[in-house]
Amino acid sequence: MxxxxxxxxxxxxxxxxxxxxxxxxxxxxxxxxxxxxxxxxxxxxxxxxxxxxxxxxxxxxxxxxxxxxxxxxxxxxxxxxxxxxxxxxxxxxxxxxxxxxxxxxxxxxxxxxxxxxxxxxxxxxxxxxxxxxxxxNGKLLACKEDSPPYAMNPETLETVGLWDFDGQLPSVTFSAHPKIDPITKELISFGYEAKGDGTPDICYYTVSPDGIFTEVVWMTAPVLAMIHDFAVTQNYVIFPLIPQTCDVNRMKQGGEHWRWDPEIPFYIGVLPRRGAKGSDIKWFRAPNAFPGHTSNAYETPDGDILFELPISDKNVFFWWPDAQGNAPDPHQITSNLAQFIINPNSEDMKLSPTYVLKEDVEFPRVDDRVSMSKHRDVFCLLMDPALGTDFPSIAPVMGGGYPPYNSVAHYNSLTGECVKYFAGKTHLMQEPVFIPRAGGSEGDGWILLLVNNYGQMASELHLVDTRDFSKAQAIISLPVRLRAGLHGNWVDGQDLQLIEN
Structure with a gap:
């Protein structure tokens, strides 16, 4: 060695x-x-x-x-x-x-x-x-943002191998949150630290439904920071930078890849989606904050961009503190659903959030059929202490994963109404997915999610009709316990073109 x-x-x-x-x-x-x-x-x-x-x-x-x-x-x-x-x-x-x-x-x-x-x-x-x-395009892609994805057979789950899109992938990294345009069926993605650890390069790309790269744009980030998720509209891509920053010298000394920096702004990059050059990106700045997963972004009739996501005023990844070792108490970390209105032609780079749902939320999803256009419904995990979760009972067996969420919320952005599905005092939720009802309007369908039943130390799948959040339509018992996951997606049977290796 x-x-x-x-x-x-x-x-x-x-x-x-x-x-x-x-x-x-x-x-x-x-x-x-x-x-x-x-x-x-x-x-x-x-x-x-x-x-x-x-x-x-x-x-x-x-x-x-x-x-x-x-x-x-x-x-x-x-x-x-x-x-x-x-x-x-x-x-x-x-x-x-x-x-x-x-x-x-x-x-x-x-x-x-x-x-x-x-x-x-x-x-x-x-x-x-x-x-x-x-x-x-016929493959199940398992992603982590520090590398290309791995392709799997969607029927057997056998690993095909590391996937570089038949040699077309220009960067050494690939986002864990690629987007599919519901109209064009294009895949839109990017890689940060795109030339390797500690590089400030971002590479944005668009892939046609048959797997051909059509847009490739190289950019430079204003700070060497994490970009976990992003958003796409009809004409723009939006990159929110998490103020967790990388230093290769620190890594070589055995330190962490990431360190929280409370002194830098929350940067939001805006790039034209088609025909752009790297110099076309604009880096807007908001007060220091931790951006969560994006729900959606779209363009308003007057040409502005509405960008929506949960943000926190504290370091959500508290296990990576700042340079002085400061980290927040995890019990005091909350994220609220916020919107930014961005004029892509503005010369004023300052932004401020507007909070539209002042409850502790994360893992937002919209109906994929309206992704990249104006949406009404947001489904997300929510922590509401008033619902009565029995933390003294379940705390000894919870273990340590992401912050606890005891309900799934259905937020109507037009009316401001927020209804919650609560599974019980000894249950906590994992990320939901939305299943559309055939022929239904936006948000009409079902929410499907894994639920941790700490009373029985068992995993359950809960299916909830969006027309009635008071109860589960079906609860599917699993004979194995599944620890906290990160992300997943629903694939309709008619879209699942099974392949053979």
């Missing part, structure tokens, strides 16, 4: 660290297999036909870094196929380079989160493929 890579002893203990991110409900699952005809309480409408794909970080070996962030685990993809009122479940790990080499070594080899200088061996591609999974 040479270079910066360090020797580590063969691990004798197979025990995961006794820390919250590896304990209780967050104990690694490590299940692969399939189970047909899951138990259904209630009824699933016959016209729901498709597959809910989601991915969770799920380490298959105890980590080399004891206090590893919970989202540094191996990507384990779940598929819930729903047809004729029945649910079939399948789960498989993404066969990344990391997964295969660790399986051969029978121990963990990866070091700190996004710090190759702490690895035991050199990886060509370091990805865990654990952040999002989505379907495009």
């Amino acid at each position: 040479s270079g910066h890579f360090r020797s580590i002893p063969v691990q004798v203990s197979q025990e995961f660290p006794q820390l919250p991110q590896f304990s209780g409900f967050m104990k690694p699952c490590r299940f692969e297999g399939e189970i047909h005809n899951l138990e259904v309480h209630g009824s699933i409408p016959a016209d729901i036909d498709g597959t809910f794909y989601r991915v969770m970080p799920d380490p298959h070996f105890p980590p080399t870094v004891e206090n590893d962030p919970w989202f540094n685990g191996d990507g384990n993809v779940s598929a819930f196929n729903i047809k004729a009122g029945r649910v079939h479940f399948k789960q498989r790990y993404v066969r990344t380079e990391k997964f295969l080499r660790e399986k051969e070594a029978q121990r963990a080899l990866l070091g700190k989160y996004r710090n190759k200088y702490t690895d035991a061996v050199e990886f060509k591609v370091r990805s865990t493929a654990n952040t999002n999974v989505f379907y495009f």
